[in-house]
Amino acid sequence: MTKPDIFVFTGTAGSGRKTMAHRLGIEINLMHVVSCTTRLPRGKERLDLDYHYISRDEFEEMQRNGNFVQSVEIDNEKYGVRTRDLENALLSGKAVYLILNREGASVIKQLYGDRVIRLFLYVDKPTVKERLESKGTEPEVIDHILNHYTEEVGYRKLCEHIFQNLDITETRNQIKEVIRTYRPEIC
Numbered sequence: 543m544t545k546p547d548i549f550v551f552t553g554t555a556g557s558g559r560k561t562m563a564h565r566l567g568i569e570i571n572l573m574h575v576v577s578c579t580t581r582l583p584r585g586k587e588r589l590d591l592d593y594h595y596i597s598r599d600e601f602e603e604m605q606r607n608g609n610f611v612q613s614v615e616i617d618n619e620k621y622g623v624r625t626r627d628l629e630n631a632l633l634s635g636k637a638v639y640l641i642l643n644r645e646g647a648s649v650i651k652q653l654y655g656d657r658v659i660r661l662f663l664y665v666d667k668p669t670v671k672e673r674l675e676s677k678g679t680e681p682e683v684i685d686h687i688l689n690h691y692t693e694e695v696g697y698r699k700l701c702e703h704i705f706q707n708l709d710i711t712e713t714r715n716q717i718k719e720v721i722r723t724y725r726p727e728i729c
């Protein structure tokens with residue numbers, strides 16, 4: 543049986559995917575495959591750690607050259623994972639993680655099959671709003687996130703594992719337990 547080595551954090555935006563993914567990534571030594579985006583950095587985001595921030599021209603040129611394993615456009619901003627980044631990370635022999643919306647998660651699943659485990663995180667809509675407001679997210683960004691909630695939440699049924707992220711420690715334990723069933727040697 544193929545050992546899964548690609549863990550995709552997906553789910554509804556604002557549900558805690560980035561928080562959880564980076565926390566577990568450090569804790570169990572998963573390698574982050576960083577996406578490229580045309581959107582500007584927000585808040586405390588760090589260049590090349592949260593995203594590779596590139597211009598639209600650069601992104602489109604890379605698209606024309608077939609550099610992306612998958613890419614999407616969400617509300618006029620482009621996001622994509624470079625094939626080279628994913629393949630290099632896999633060659634390191636470590637398990638990797640990506641944080642993707644449902645289109646990205648589906649493409650990676652189609653391409654890499656049993657190597658991929660999709661971890662779907664969600665909380666209800668009012669909780670998303672509350673968390674983002676308390677984090678100081680701009681109202682337009684919150685609106686954009688809430689507008690996509692319904693289409694995003696339906697994707698959970700296709701994912702291998704679903705987590706309602708109410709308590710961060712509890713969710714971390716649940717996800718770790720799931721990863722342990724596939725890869726006991728890494729956690």
Ligand SMILES: Nc1nc2c(ncn2[C@@H]2O[C@H](COP(=O)(O)OP(=O)(O)O)[C@@H](O)[C@H]2O)c(=O)[nH]1
Pocket residue numbers: 555560577578581612613614616621622623641642643644645646647687
């Ligand atoms: N398909 C795809 N989705 C991505 C990629 N990178 C990020 N995303 C997702 O695209 C959405 C970006 O929305 P944004 O409001 O910028 O959210 P944030 O970056 O998660 O704070 C999020 O759901 C991300 O998880 C990518 O390379 N491909």
Ligand SMILES: Nc1ncnc2c1ncn2[C@@H]1O[C@H](COP(=O)(O)OP(=O)(O)O)[C@@H](O)[C@H]1O
Pocket residue numbers: 554555556557558559560561562673674677707708709710711713
């Ligand atoms: N279990 C949790 N309980 C309370 N707040 C959380 C929890 N998980 C994440 N958060 C907070 O919710 C906000 C959104 O989390 P983030 O990881 O940016 O979500 P996503 O990547 O899914 O959009 C952040 O302020 C984060 O600190």
